[in-house]
Amino acid sequence: MNALRRASWRLAVILAAAAASLAQAQRPEATEASVEAAFLYKFAGYVEWSPLAFPSDDSAFVISVMGSEEVAAELAKILPGRSVAGHPVVLRRLRDGESLRGTHLLFVGRMEPARLQAILRAAQQQGALAVTETDRGLELGAAINFVLAADRVGFEVSLEAAEKSGHRISSRMLTVARRVIPKA
Amino acid sequence: MLEPIRHSLRRKVILLVLSATVAALTLSALGLVVYDLRAYEQQWTSDLVTQAEILARASAPALAFDDRSTAATDLTLMKVRPQVHAAAIYTRGGDLFATYTRPGAEEIAFPQRPAADGYTIEGDELRLFRRVIEGGETIGTVYLRAAYVPWERLVDYLTILGVVMLASLALAALLSGWLQAAITVPILEVAHTAREVIDQRDYSLRARKTTDDEIGQLVDSFNAMLAEAGRRAEALREADRRKDEFLATLAHELRNPLAPLRNALEILRLSPSDPARAEKARAMMERQVNQMVRLVDDLLDVSRITTGKLAIRKSTTELQATLRDALETVRPFVAAAGHELALDIAAEPICVEGDSTRLAQVFSNLVNNAAKYTEPGGRIEVSLAKEGAEAVVRVRDNGIGLEPKSLASIFDMFVQVDRTLERTQAGLGVGLTLARRLVALHGGSLSVRSEGAGKGSEFEVRLPLAGAILPDSEKVRRADTGEEPRRILIADDNADFANSLGALLSGRGHEVRVVYDGAEALATAARFNPDFAFLDIGMPRVHGYEVARRLREAPGTAACVLVAVTGWGQEDDRQRAREAGFDRHLVKPAAPEDIETILKSY
Numbered sequence: 001m002n003a004l005r006r007a008s009w010r011l012a013v014i015l016a017a018a019a020a021s022l023a024q025a026q027r028p029e030a031t032e033a034s035v036e037a038a039f040l041y042k043f044a045g046y047v048e049w050s051p052l053a054f055p056s057d058d059s060a061f062v063i064s065v066m067g068s069e070e071v072a073a074e075l076a077k078i079l080p081g082r083s084v085a086g087h088p089v090v091l092r093r094l095r096d097g098e099s100l101r102g103t104h105l106l107f108v109g110r111m112e113p114a115r116l117q118a119i120l121r122a123a124q125q126q127g128a129l130a131v132t133e134t135d136r137g138l139e140l141g142a143a144i145n146f147v148l149a150a151d152r153v154g155f156e157v158s159l160e161a162a163e164k165s166g167h168r169i170s171s172r173m174l175t176v177a178r179r180v181i182p183k184a
Numbered sequence: 185m186l187e188p189i190r191h192s193l194r195r196k197v198i199l200l201v202l203s204a205t206v207a208a209l210t211l212s213a214l215g216l217v218v219y220d221l222r223a224y225e226q227q228w229t230s231d232l233v234t235q236a237e238i239l240a241r242a243s244a245p246a247l248a249f250d251d252r253s254t255a256a257t258d259l260t261l262m263k264v265r266p267q268v269h270a271a272a273i274y275t276r277g278g279d280l281f282a283t284y285t286r287p288g289a290e291e292i293a294f295p296q297r298p299a300a301d302g303y304t305i306e307g308d309e310l311r312l313f314r315r316v317i318e319g320g321e322t323i324g325t326v327y328l329r330a331a332y333v334p335w336e337r338l339v340d341y342l343t344i345l346g347v348v349m350l351a352s353l354a355l356a357a358l359l360s361g362w363l364q365a366a367i368t369v370p371i372l373e374v375a376h377t378a379r380e381v382i383d384q385r386d387y388s389l390r391a392r393k394t395t396d397d398e399i400g401q402l403v404d405s406f407n408a409m410l411a412e413a414g415r416r417a418e419a420l421r422e423a424d425r426r427k428d429e430f431l432a433t434l435a436h437e438l439r440n441p442l443a444p445l446r447n448a449l450e451i452l453r454l455s456p457s458d459p460a461r462a463e464k465a466r467a468m469m470e471r472q473v474n475q476m477v478r479l480v481d482d483l484l485d486v487s488r489i490t491t492g493k494l495a496i497r498k499s500t501t502e503l504q505a506t507l508r509d510a511l512e513t514v515r516p517f518v519a520a521a522g523h524e525l526a527l528d529i530a531a532e533p534i535c536v537e538g539d540s541t542r543l544a545q546v547f548s549n550l551v552n553n554a555a556k557y558t559e560p561g562g563r564i565e566v567s568l569a570k571e572g573a574e575a576v577v578r579v580r581d582n583g584i585g586l587e588p589k590s591l592a593s594i595f596d597m598f599v600q601v602d603r604t605l606e607r608t609q610a611g612l613g614v615g616l617t618l619a620r621r622l623v624a625l626h627g628g629s630l631s632v633r634s635e636g637a638g639k640g641s642e643f644e645v646r647l648p649l650a651g652a653i654l655p656d657s658e659k660v661r662r663a664d665t666g667e668e669p670r671r672i673l674i675a676d677d678n679a680d681f682a683n684s685l686g687a688l689l690s691g692r693g694h695e696v697r698v699v700y701d702g703a704e705a706l707a708t709a710a711r712f713n714p715d716f717a718f719l720d721i722g723m724p725r726v727h728g729y730e731v732a733r734r735l736r737e738a739p740g741t742a743a744c745v746l747v748a749v750t751g752w753g754q755e756d757d758r759q760r761a762r763e764a765g766f767d768r769h770l771v772k773p774a775a776p777e778d779i780e781t782i783l784k785s786y
Contacts, residue, residue, distance in 0.1 A: 035250075039249060042248045042249065045248075045318065045319040046245065046248075152250075153250075154249075154251070155249070170245075172241075172242075172244070172245045173245050173249075175242075175245055175246065175254055175258075176245045176246055176248075176249045176251040176254050
């Protein structure tokens with residue numbers, strides 16, 4: 001009897017805790033990848049893209065993903081029909097070594113730093129704004145880097161890197177950034 | 185409250201200014217308050233919409249990147265707007281994303297779900313929803329709750345209105361004070377002048393004119409009215425004075441014949457069996473009675489003139505005959521004065537439509553006047569001629585003439601040219617007034633010309649073509665009777681009176697000398713040394729007062745009993761007589777027993 005009561009009490013506590021943790025989550029179904037995909041698209045809205053990046057008024061806005069099939073998959077779900085600054089958005093999945101030409105926004109998944117650094121350098125040269133999800137992403141050359149803190153996805157910004165790629169990130173976005181590396 | 189205002193222009197002015205001020209201020213304040221309350225709602229909501237817009241824009245990244253802490257930080261910016269009680273941000277899905285409550289405010293229950301864009305006013309709060317749109321997409325909703333307290337503004341307004349009203353009323357009171365001074369002071373001054381005029385009977389006072397406005401006109405009109413009232417008062421005084429003189433003259437003239445009448449009666453009583461004396465006395469009585477009849481006739485004419493009942497009976501009249509009749513009645517008087525009468529009468533008959541008797545009255549009056557106002561031995565010219573459609577009668581003399589200033593007034597009632605004590609010929613001063621009125625009734629005119637005093641005068645009667653009765657004064661010879669051994673001098677230009685008194689006294693045995701003027705009296709007294717002298721005051725050449733003074737100075741007559749015999753019996757006349765040295769004063773007609781009493785008392 002006592003044991004049963006104690007067990008049922010314990011169950012109630014566990015159920016309440018579960019409910020509380022569910023309520024606190026960003027969304028019940030939200031995964032890290034899906035949040036990052038949504039953020040990636042939103043980043044595009046807070047960047048002042050260089051006019052040089054668009055050969056013509058109807059050329060596409062290209063988001064390229066490298067090294068993260070989950071994020072690419074999430075993007076593929078949300079991008080159709082959307083546009084950035086009047087340009088239709090196109091998703092590209094890139095493998096290592098493939099050209100970054102035409103890419104406006106590049107997401108690179110986790111990989112070894114040396115390789116990552118090379119890709120980021122190439123991205124800067126190609127005028128692509130690079131986003132990473134690595135610990136020292138900004139130091140390696142990314143303009144934006146996702147960070148996970150207290151189970152929530154946040155980001156940090158390097159205005160220096162963004163400038164090198166030829167684009168300007170809106171100051172409004174900086175209010176939400178966890179860390180900002182100013183221009184050189 | 186209305187009672188004191190009704191009696192004071194000053195209060196009316198103040199009330200007018202103050203009520204105008206209050207009305208204007210209240211109306212404008214009402215208009216402003218209504219306008220402002222409407223404007224306040226619009227302004228405050230649009231202000232809050234802008235606020236929400238700014239908040240939406242600022243919090244858009246936080247919503248986009250699901251950053252609650254940044255959103256909450258954004259909301260704390262509302263601290264700078266203390267009117268904002270609370271604010272909240274909802275996610276696109278409608279969940280509460282971040283909230284803000286003004287520090288110190290009580291707990292607020294935020295709506296579970298956001299409503300559509302717009303605002304509602306609930307109690308003293310304005311509640312507003314505003315969507316957050318980013319890149320064309322709605323990504324959330326901003327919610328604001330702010331104080332909405334028009335009453336506070338209303339109270340502020342009323343406070344300001346009160347202060348402005350008080351200040352305005354003070355200013356209005358000052359202004360109305362000045363205004364009332366500008367209006368009531370001149371009016372009060374007019375009223376004050378009016379009171380002074382009434383109190384002092386001084387019509388030369390004038391109200392002071394200080395402005396050229398309606399009040400200035402009032403002052404002008406008031407002063408003009410005063411001038412007119414002054415002229416009338418003066419005219420009334422003058423008319424009154426003339427009437428008084430007339431009455432005095434009338435009394436004098438009516439009394440004058442009475443003394444000789446009484447004397448004649450006494451003579452008849454004393455000498456009933458002396459036919460010669462009786463006849464003399466009877467003739468004297470007849471003359472004096474005729475004189476009185478003429479005076480009474482004049483009086484009746486005066487009353488006819490003043491009542492407008494003077495009328496004439498017209499018939500075709502030949503002026504030659506009328507003029508002859510008139511001259512007939514005055515010839516004895518003219519002859520007595522020793523005047524030469526020159527006639528220049530047209531030969532052809534000149535006829536007018538008129539009342540022969542009345543015209544004769546006019547002509548004889550003119551000739552009589554000429555004789556009266558000319559020193560004895562003068563020349564009087566009378567002419568009758570036809571000039572155009574008019575008959576012209578002129579009477580010219582070389583007598584005392586007229587000052588230019590008397591030319592106009594000579595035709596006024598009761599005016600006599602010669603008002604001196606030496607006036608020898610009696611009259612009521614109505615002759616010329618009557619003459620002019622009569623000529624006017626005949627459609628003609630009577631005018632006078634004179635070169636000035638001492639240069640004679642000419643009267644001219646003009647009558648359209650189609651003709652009296654005045655004194656014949658004849659000197660009467662002296663008559664004397666004797667009784668007691670008293671030496672008595674009688675001096676009076678009224679020969680009848682002098683003679684009759686002389687006759688009476690000499691009849692009683694006194695030694696009497698009768699003279700007819702002042703100079704003669706002095707000459708006779710010097711030789712005669714009388715015990716008594718009965719002196720008339722209004723004598724020719726030297727008047728009674730002067731005679732008395734000189735008799736008192738002369739050694740032979742210093743102790744003589746001087747008796748003034750005059751028609752003037754007023755106290756100041758008696759006073760003047762005493763000052764001149766008279767012992768006694770008798771008023772004509774002096775009763776014989778009074779004279780007897782005086783003779784016995786010395």
